[in-house]
Amino acid sequence: MSRRSLRLLGILAVIAALSPWLAPYGAVQRFDDLLFAPPMPVHVDGGGLYTHPLRLLDRLELRFGADTTRRTGLPWTTPVEVAPVLLLGADGLGRDVLSRVLHGARASLGLALIATIGSLVAGSLLGAWAGAAGGLVERAVLRVGDLLIVLPMLYVIVAIRAALPLVLPLPAVTTVLAVIFIALGWPRIARGVWAIVRIEAQEEHALAAVAAGATRWRVVTRHLLPACSGYLAVQAALLVPGFVLAEATLSYVGLGFPDSVPSWGTALSESANVGAMTRAPWTLAPAAAIFLVVLATNLLLEPSDADVPPPSTR
Amino acid sequence: MNRHSRFPLVALIVVALLGYLWWITPSAIPPRPATALARGGTLTGALRAEPRSFNRLASRDLSTEVVTLLTQGKLVRVNRATQELEPWLAERWTSSPDGLVHTLTLRDGLQWSDGAPFTSADAAFTIAAVFDPNTKSVLASSLEVDGAPIGVTTPDARTVVVTFPRPFGPGIRLLDNVVILPKHRLESAVAAGTLSQAWGPTTPPAELVGMGPFVLASYEPGQRITFARNPRYWRRDDTGQPLPYLDRLVLEIVPDQNGELLALQSGRIDITQQQLRADDYAAAREMERAGGLRVQEVGVSPDPDVFFFNQRQTVWAKDPRGSWMATETFRKALNHAIDREAYANTVFLGAAVPVHGPVSPGNKKWFWPDLPRYAFDREKASALLTELGLANRDADAFLEDAGGREARFTMLIFKGNTGLERGAQVLKESWERIGVAVDIVPLETGALVERMLGGAFDAIFFNYVATDPDPAMQRDFWLSSGSAHIWNIGQKTPATAWEREMDDLVARQAAAVDPAERVRLFRDVQRVFSEHLPALYFAAPRLFVAVGPRVRNETPGVTRPQLLWSADTLAVVGDAPAR
Numbered sequence: 001m002s003r004r005s006l007r008l009l010g011i012l013a014v015i016a017a018l019s020p021w022l023a024p025y026g027a028v029q030r031f032d033d034l035l036f037a038p039p040m041p042v043h044v045d046g047g048g049l050y051t052h053p054l055r056l057l058d059r060l061e062l063r064f065g066a067d068t069t070r071r072t073g074l075p076w077t078t079p080v081e082v083a084p085v086l087l088l089g090a091d092g093l094g095r096d097v098l099s100r101v102l103h104g105a106r107a108s109l110g111l112a113l114i115a116t117i118g119s120l121v122a123g124s125l126l127g128a129w130a131g132a133a134g135g136l137v138e139r140a141v142l143r144v145g146d147l148l149i150v151l152p153m154l155y156v157i158v159a160i161r162a163a164l165p166l167v168l169p170l171p172a173v174t175t176v177l178a179v180i181f182i183a184l185g186w187p188r189i190a191r192g193v194w195a196i197v198r199i200e201a202q203e204e205h206a207l208a209a210v211a212a213g214a215t216r217w218r219v220v221t222r223h224l225l226p227a228c229s230g231y232l233a234v235q236a237a238l239l240v241p242g243f244v245l246a247e248a249t250l251s252y253v254g255l256g257f258p259d260s261v262p263s264w265g266t267a268l269s270e271s272a273n274v275g276a277m278t279r280a281p282w283t284l285a286p287a288a289a290i291f292l293v294v295l296a297t298n299l300l301l302e303p304s305d306a307d308v309p310p311p312s313t314r
Numbered sequence: 315m316n317r318h319s320r321f322p323l324v325a326l327i328v329v330a331l332l333g334y335l336w337w338i339t340p341s342a343i344p345p346r347p348a349t350a351l352a353r354g355g356t357l358t359g360a361l362r363a364e365p366r367s368f369n370r371l372a373s374r375d376l377s378t379e380v381v382t383l384l385t386q387g388k389l390v391r392v393n394r395a396t397q398e399l400e401p402w403l404a405e406r407w408t409s410s411p412d413g414l415v416h417t418l419t420l421r422d423g424l425q426w427s428d429g430a431p432f433t434s435a436d437a438a439f440t441i442a443a444v445f446d447p448n449t450k451s452v453l454a455s456s457l458e459v460d461g462a463p464i465g466v467t468t469p470d471a472r473t474v475v476v477t478f479p480r481p482f483g484p485g486i487r488l489l490d491n492v493v494i495l496p497k498h499r500l501e502s503a504v505a506a507g508t509l510s511q512a513w514g515p516t517t518p519p520a521e522l523v524g525m526g527p528f529v530l531a532s533y534e535p536g537q538r539i540t541f542a543r544n545p546r547y548w549r550r551d552d553t554g555q556p557l558p559y560l561d562r563l564v565l566e567i568v569p570d571q572n573g574e575l576l577a578l579q580s581g582r583i584d585i586t587q588q589q590l591r592a593d594d595y596a597a598a599r600e601m602e603r604a605g606g607l608r609v610q611e612v613g614v615s616p617d618p619d620v621f622f623f624n625q626r627q628t629v630w631a632k633d634p635r636g637s638w639m640a641t642e643t644f645r646k647a648l649n650h651a652i653d654r655e656a657y658a659n660t661v662f663l664g665a666a667v668p669v670h671g672p673v674s675p676g677n678k679k680w681f682w683p684d685l686p687r688y689a690f691d692r693e694k695a696s697a698l699l700t701e702l703g704l705a706n707r708d709a710d711a712f713l714e715d716a717g718g719r720e721a722r723f724t725m726l727i728f729k730g731n732t733g734l735e736r737g738a739q740v741l742k743e744s745w746e747r748i749g750v751a752v753d754i755v756p757l758e759t760g761a762l763v764e765r766m767l768g769g770a771f772d773a774i775f776f777n778y779v780a781t782d783p784d785p786a787m788q789r790d791f792w793l794s795s796g797s798a799h800i801w802n803i804g805q806k807t808p809a810t811a812w813e814r815e816m817d818d819l820v821a822r823q824a825a826a827v828d829p830a831e832r833v834r835l836f837r838d839v840q841r842v843f844s845e846h847l848p849a850l851y852f853a854a855p856r857l858f859v860a861v862g863p864r865v866r867n868e869t870p871g872v873t874r875p876q877l878l879w880s881a882d883t884l885a886v887v888g889d890a891p892a893r
Contacts, residue, residue, distance in 0.1 A: 028743070030660075030743070032656060032659060032660060035660065035663065036593075059659060059663050059664040060592065060595050060596065060663045060664050060665050061595065061596045061599055062596040062663070063596075092593065092732075092736060093660065093736060093739055093740075094660070166724055166726075166753075166755045167724050167753040167755060254729055254756050258753070258754070259735075259739070259754060260742075260754070272572070272730075272732075276593050278597055279593075279596050279597055
């Protein structure tokens with residue numbers, strides 16, 4: 001696994017955890033005269049980094065000009081009363097896109113992480129149980145998993161959402177989304193774990209443990225599941241970006257987090273308007289953040305130099 | 315793939331993304347020189363939905379209305395640009411002093427598109443068909459006066475006498491609601507009681523006959539509707555040239571407004587179904603500067619977005635929040651909490667005028683500039699909430715009632731409507747600043763309307779489109795028994811004293827034939843509305859339409875369809891873009 005991509009993922013996770021402190025402004029804080037304002041370029045001279053505040057020239061035509069007679073620092077050092085500093089521009093409600101991306105990281109990555117852990121735990125336990133027990137349990141777990149894999153999930157989600165009350169508190173929304181994602185995620189993991197457990201159970205160390213009188217639980221947890229660790233690590237790296245994308249998709253179509261909760265999906269829904277997308281492409285910044293996560297996790301799966309054995313020499 | 319070979323891939327992705335952004339950004343199209351109006355050519359427009367029928371008596375959806383505007387004719391029509399009534403198939407009319415009898419004279423020598431003569435019998439046939447119980451026409455209520463149908467007699471082939479059961483202020487303006495159908499083609503359907511199924515979307519175009527400027531040439535479901543010039547259309551331009559100017563009119567079915575705008579920008583279509591969104595204005599202006607489009611301001615929309623609470627007493631009898639949420643004081647508090655200038659700036663990027671009632675300045679004749687207003691005053695709003703017993707009883711930002719219930723309600727909006735979504739966000743923030751929490755729930759149109767009709771909602775914020783600027787033609791909205799009395803639909807008897815008073819005023823206003831008296835009575839209606847505030851209004855957008863560089867002679871109106879209402883005078887220059 002690539003150490004650099006692991007580092008990138010770690011940085012993203014830290015950013016997500018610290019987002020309320022890192023974001024220059026609140027997730028819903030609006031600047032009325034900066035609707036669709038473009039990113040403010042950062043300049044550097046002997047006095048350090050600075051920007052020029054934006055002036056609204058024409059609200060309807062979305063034209064802004066930099067006030068070059070004034071200088072402001074970066075958003076973290078400039079009080080908002082002096083001038084808002086929008087490094088990634090503003091969305092259609094005049095909200096700082098950078099702050100929205102940072103605040104959104106928490107919901108999007110947090111949910112993806114919870115769902116990934118839940119899927120790994122549920123998939124591992126059920127897969128190992130099916131592999132070790134065999135018979136009816138095995139068939140039941142695998143068939144239920146198959147059923148969930150082939151269900152058209154978007155329709156299922158729409159149906160589930162329609163059956164729930166119109167307004168759900170945030171913990172309930174998070175729980176519902178996590179449960180849906182776990183239900184989506186565990187079957188493939190269970191199937192992989194089941195296969196590994198079936199093979200591993202025929203290995204000598206497992207047979208010896210059974211012969212020595214070890215309980216089934218001990219055999220599974222000490223002798224069979226450890227063999228799945230590599231597989232589970234790979235699955236985790238695949239699930240995290242998958243769930244980040246799933247959250248973005250569901251929130252984008254209005255089935256995920258409500259608009260009041262900043263997430264990458266809800267932030268992206270601002271870009272659904274083609275006019276906004278062409279006139280304010282910076283509102284696609286959450287898509288770039290998602291791209292980074294997907295890229296980092298995909299690179300994670302590539303072997304690092306240390307993993308590749310040097311060519312043998314004679 | 316090793317790490318060294320990854321760079322070209324990443325570079326390729328970045329180049330592809332940049333290329334995509336360049337591609338979707340409007341490109342410059344050289345301006346074409348203006349030329350004189352000439353007959354010929356094909357204009358391509360857009361429809362956002364399939365027509366449910368080609369029979370206006372059977373369907374009220376906008377696509378059906380557009381198709382029938384193009385293919386059918388009316389006795390008189392409301393000019394969408396001036397909002398005034400003008401002669402159409404009837405060239406003149408006289409009215410009795412009591413306003414009960416109107417005698418219309420048809421133009422001489424009119425012919426249906428199949429060559430059959432158009433006579434007063436067709437008009438009488440259509441009005442009778444509208445009121446035929448087997449037809450169950452969606453237009454029936456719009457041709458009634460106080461619930462009684464109008465009567466029609468035909469002394470001769472060119473004379474139609476319309477008799478009202480009671481005096482009716484708008485007079486024959488109500489005939490703008492109905493297109494005249496060919497008796498010789500549909501008589502058998504009426505006799506069989508199957509008119510409501512006649513002229514459905516699967517009807518072969520050759521069977522459709524009309525008095526409109528175009529005839530249906532082909533309908534490809536999900537793709538396009540093509541119209542050809544009606545060679546027997548009656549109208550001529552000022553120089554005596556027969557109308558319509560166009561040989562063909564094609565309406566592409568483009569369900570999504572984003573797709574419609576892209577099609578306009580790329581030149582695939584020449585006109586859109588309706589106005590530009592405020593967000594699209596900047597891109598359109600940029601293209602206009604490059605010669606690729608023309609943008610016109612049409613005027614102020616007569617239909618501002620409306621916010622209203624559910625005011626069915628049966629709903630609030632079971633919900634303790636009703637003790638404050640269903641009160642006038644609560645609505646007034648919320649109304650005082652809105653800064654309408656800021657609302658217009660945020661929601662419509664400044665292209666809107668603040669409004670305080672359902673009649674906007676876009677309704678030229680009936681707008682009352684002196685309507686009592688609720689000034690933006692958060693302190694007053696908070697004081698009104700205190701009067702209702704709402705106070706912050708815990709550590710959060712929101713108020714609670716004496717029972718500890720949070721001052722919170724759910725606001726339903728149409729999903730995918732950028733303006734409404736942004737407006738709802740501004741309202742939510744404004745009201746949260748006085749301690750009232752709002753949960754915004756975007757719903758599909760059908761789901762929202764179902765909840766509205768069933769009374770299953772706290773509050774709704776949406777766009778209500780009136781069919782005619784004359785208030786007597788909107789009695790469904792004003793009367794407590796009306797099907798569009800959105801806050802409490804279809805009451806058997808008025809639920810409140812002020813609704814009873816409003817019913818009385820609206821009935822008198824509709825019955826009055828003296829224009830000055832009608833204006834005075836409608837101001838009284840607006841005053842009662844403003845005092846009791848069943849619905850809240852914030853801003854009416856200024857409307858802009860954009861047309862492609864080939865289009866000439868458009869006369870946009872503020873009501874839908876902004877351009878196609880006068881399709882017979884639309885013209886194009888140059889070749890149609892290849893599809």
